[in-house]
Amino acid sequence: MTDLSPLSALSSALADVVARTAPSLVSVHSHRSRASGFAWKPGLIITADEALADEGEVEIRLADGSAVAATIAGRDHTTDIALLRANTDIAPVKLAATVPALGALSIVVATDRSAPSASLGLVSASGQSWRSLRGGDIDARIELDVRLRPAQEGGLALNAAGEAFGMAVLGPRRVLVIPTATIERVAAQLETRGRIARGYLGLGLQPVRLDDGIGAMVMNVDKAGPSAAAGIRQGDVIVAVNDQKLSGVRALSRTLGPASVGSVVDVAVRRGGEPLSFKVTVGERPEA
Known part of the structure; x- marks a missing residue:
């Protein structure tokens, strides 16, 4: 048996990263909106606030095709983070505090048409903290050279080692990542208070x-x-x-x-x- 070529080895490694992460992803259905989300803690799902409808019932669909009702625990439009409560036993994702280097490979694992999806691209910008147009403090500027459909917004951005360093969202003319530090800070307040103090x-x-x-x-x-x-x-x-x-x-x-x-x-x-x-x-x- 011959050794795998470098490209084959890379392909297998990326497929393994996606396979390990996909079970923690869900599809979020709210009114006519579709987005992705991921298990942050037991019974708590994080998704992109911008992709979540302003009214109506919320439902999450799991990797096995089943659907579970969800309620909104809190949402912060300034950082594009929303927290949902749902009675599920999905294994939470461990978020890494790392900020990827410029030019590093990144994989976005999300859902599309309620099925797992994956996209590969490069980190096209990696810099210091910034403030969103809506006034939210984002702990690092991370942009990805990758194409995402609206339903994939709210998916996880991973590095080549399979570490999740944030949530992929659709920004103006580019894909942005809400980094781990921002997610942990904002989601913790949404969990306990249901809102962010302003x-x-x-x-x-x-x-x-x-x-x-x-x-x-x-x-x-x-x-x-x-x-x-x-x-x-x-x-x-x-x-x-x-x-x-x-x-x-x-x-x-x-x-x-x-x-x-x-x-x-x-x-x-x-x-x-x-x-x-x-x-x-x-x-x-x-x-x-």
Whole structure:
């Protein structure tokens, strides 16, 4: 018997990696949406929030073709992570804290039409932490040069050793990976609280252009919110926060992440053209 060629050996190794991981993958059905998911802990499934319908029943389909009802334990649209509860005995995946090197091989194991699927590609970007357009803190920038169908979103991204380093999601014009560190941090809060705490100023803001930059006009004030308690009124124009000039309403919103709750910020405003300053203790955004 001759030894396997290098390509044959690689092919066999990749097939083994997929075979070991596939039993932990599920297909997530919600309204008309289809996505992939994986067992994080016993009875807990992680999937891509963006691929999960906003209403209606949720069902997961297992590798053996059976279907199980699921409930939403919590979801965070800023990091694209949703957590489902389901009565299953699927073996959880052990997530690795590693961040793959640029150019490394990556396999995305997911589901498509309720059956296991696999895609092979390269890590096309590997870098430092970043903030999503929706204000979520992502612990590492990982992009994959791989093609995924919408139903494969929420699958596992593996390295060549078979270690799962995150969840594959469809970003703008590219496939992104939500890394293990982000999944573990966010999913743990969703498991215990059902939501992620977000900072809250209690203000409705409208961007305005000033002679010396950009401001945010206060259009309405939550009378029970932290800004009202500090003395900010409707009609005030916010020009700076913590001595940093305002670059826009969206940029201000992105600073109100989980770590901001309870912090005290200096808010500089103009009221009738006169400069004023207020100390606002950031609250926690109430549930919608």
